[in-house]
Amino acid sequence: MKNIPHENQQSKYKLLTSILLDNEEWLMDRILNYALKRGYSRYTSTLKEAWRLSISGLTSSILQGFKTYTDVPELNPEEDINDDPIAMFGIVEAQKHRERGVSLNMFLGLMKYYRQSYIDLLYDKITDLISPMSAMDYELFLNRIFDRIEIGFCVEWSGSKGDSAILELQINNRMMTNEKNKYLTIFESIPNPVIILNRAKKIDNMNLLAAELFKKNILPGSQYYCLNRDRQLEIEQCLDEDKPIEPSCFGGTALSEILPWLEHEINNYVDNNLDSMVFEKQIDLNSTFFTYRIKISKSLDISGKFDGIIIILEDITSLKKALADVKTLSGLLPICSHCKKIRDDKGYWTQIEYYIHENSEATFSHGICQECAKKHYPDMNIYEE
Structure with missing residues (x-):
């Protein structure tokens, strides 16, 4: 058939x-x-x-x-x-x-x-x-x-057969472990802080640079190979009830506890069911102010298992400072063809040196050119022939 x-x-x-x-x-x-x-x-x-x-x-x-x-x-x-x-x-x-x-x-x-x-x-x-x-x-x-x-x-x-199936499973488990280690290494090596939140808006994982924002002397992979937050607290509390608890990782930590400066934006992102969000924000970390460009996006998970939020922080503090330190003149400048005064945005005519001083970082030191010296001070011989 x-x-x-x-x-x-x-x-x-x-x-x-x-x-x-x-x-x-x-x-x-x-x-x-x-x-x-x-x-x-x-x-x-x-x-x-x-x-x-x-x-x-x-x-x-x-x-x-x-x-x-x-x-x-x-x-x-x-x-x-x-x-x-x-x-x-x-x-x-x-x-x-x-x-x-x-x-x-x-x-x-x-x-x-x-x-x-x-x-x-x-x-x-x-x-x-x-x-x-x-x-x-x-x-x-x-x-x-x-x-x-x-x-x-x-x-x-x-x-x-049983033995071949076990051997096959062992080989493929090693391959999957290597694949996991590969992508974990890449995640830890990303040159920007990356934070992953779960659907309850608690920390699921973060890479090395993100963890270093909140705690020094962090080792790569410490946030992955770690007990969840609740289990950490339970174990450490049993070991020494009088000892201040400082968990070794941030897994399970609420957003409001570790990222209070992002809580408003994250809630807005979730409430409005946005696909992504990009904004800049100045924050105080350890008494030092930093400016970050912050990118928020959804996990590309259609199964619902890992439908969390990805947060990427890009430190633009140096860039912002550099931009603030730079003043440039651009465009067409209306200048009088006789007295050389410049008309400002309000329509007032001002001396060229005053206008440049107010609109750039340039400063002036006054002197006299050869032609003007001969014209205005002919007897002083400021410039020799």
């Missing part, structure tokens, strides 16, 4: 093909909504591109099914699922997700909602364009495609 190209078959599913290709974004939003509602988003990617790739892969498998099968791809007990190009998607996904620590029931549970998303699309976009019988045929075809993908996943999963 399979691997027989059939022109009528491809024509039959031409409308469904068009709908699938034109509604990738719709399918992404649908499955993400199911994942958020049913709790699967706690274990899935935070970035939209990963969801797009999963939809793209499934859609490609469905379109491959249109080319491979002349009719609904029913199942039979003697079929070798490893030879099925549709099931191959499930086999590959089994290998990927097992490496990531995803269990069989977690994957199959979420796959049911992927299936439901495609069925939802069918009835949302197509049923008004085709007969009820054709809609049932489309739905059955989609269901059998997903059945084959899920069977392929289960065959690959159950065929994995």
